[in-house]
Amino acid sequence: GDSVTQMEGPVTLSEEAFLTINCTYTATGYPSLFWYVQYPGEGLQLLLKATKADDKGSNKGFEATYRKETTSFHLEKGSVQVSDSAVYFCALSVNSGTYKYIFGTGTRLKVLA
Amino acid sequence: GAGVSQSPSNKVTEKGKDVELRCDPISGHTALYWYRQSLGQGLEFLIYFQGNSAPDKSGLPSDRFSAERTGGSVSTLTIQRTQQEDSAVYLCASSLRANNEQFFGPGTRLTVL
Numbered sequence: 763g764d765s766v767t768q769m770e771g772p773v774t775l776s777e778e779a780f781l782t783i784n785c786t787y788t789a790t791g792y793p794s795l796f797w798y799v800q801y802p803g804e805g806l807q808l809l810l811k812a813t814k815a816d817d818k819g820s821n822k823g824f825e826a827t828y829r830k831e832t833t834s835f836h837l838e839k840g841s842v843q844v845s846d847s848a849v850y851f852c853a854l855s856v857n858s859g860t861y862k863y864i865f866g867t868g869t870r871l872k873v874l875a
Numbered sequence: 876g877a878g879v880s881q882s883p884s885n886k887v888t889e890k891g892k893d894v895e896l897r898c899d900p901i902s903g904h905t906a907l908y909w910y911r912q913s914l915g916q917g918l919e920f921l922i923y924f925q926g927n928s929a930p931d932k933s934g935l936p937s938d939r940f941s942a943e944r945t946g947g948s949v950s951t952l953t954i955q956r957t958q959q960e961d962s963a964v965y966l967c968a969s970s971l972r973a974n975n976e977q978f979f980g981p982g983t984r985l986t987v988l
Contacts, residue, residue: 794974806918806966806979851917860923860931861973863908867917 764789768852768866775842775873783837783869785826785852793856795819795828795835800849800868809837809850842873877901879980881967887986888957896952896983900969907944908970908977909952911936913963921965924950925973957987 810819815830
């Protein structure tokens with residue numbers, strides 16, 4: 763079945779460090795891929811998305827490239843800030859009769875000043 | 876405009892009681908999703924409504940769970956004979972169409988004593 767696997771956290775980094783959060787997927791169709799973020803005390807919100815192979819989604823300094831050959835959508839940021847501390851969820855949607863979203867388990871990021 | 880709203884924000888109930896959780900999606904959004912987020916876990920898909928089509932109920936964990944969406948707008952998730960393992964945050968999301976960005980509500984935190 764369709765699934766999303768993302769690296770387990772928590773991830774603790776110093777401010778200005780480079781961030782990578784790995785995400786791989788399995789899907790029977792041709793999925794769209796998403797990263798959602800949940801800041802402390804807030805609801806989930808879309809961070810970025812990509813709908814086809816080799817697309818790069820970007821927002822707020824974060825980037826992720828849809829890699830069909832490796833079935834991956836890794837999240838990266840060159841220089842993290844304390845305000846990036848949050849839980850990050852990788853997700854896919856694919857039309858398998860209905861557009862069901864599959865979310866990863868989330869990766870908690872803590873950035874220290 | 877207003878985002879997705881959910882009520883109540885918190886619900887404490889006794890084991891065996893029934894509860895109803897409400898979701899008001901963004902006006903005009905045809906797709907509506909319910910998820911469950913347990914402590915330290917990812918988002919577990921429960922049910923998906925798309926327009927007037929029959930809902931995708933494949934994620935409902937037992938027949939104690941049911942949901943309806945009236946008039947293509949407001950949705951109610953009902954849990955009958957609640958159990959302690961039902962304790963979680965229940966999230967609702969809506970999107971303009973299937974496969975579009977999901978907008979999440981703040982969630983209802985359910986505690987079953």
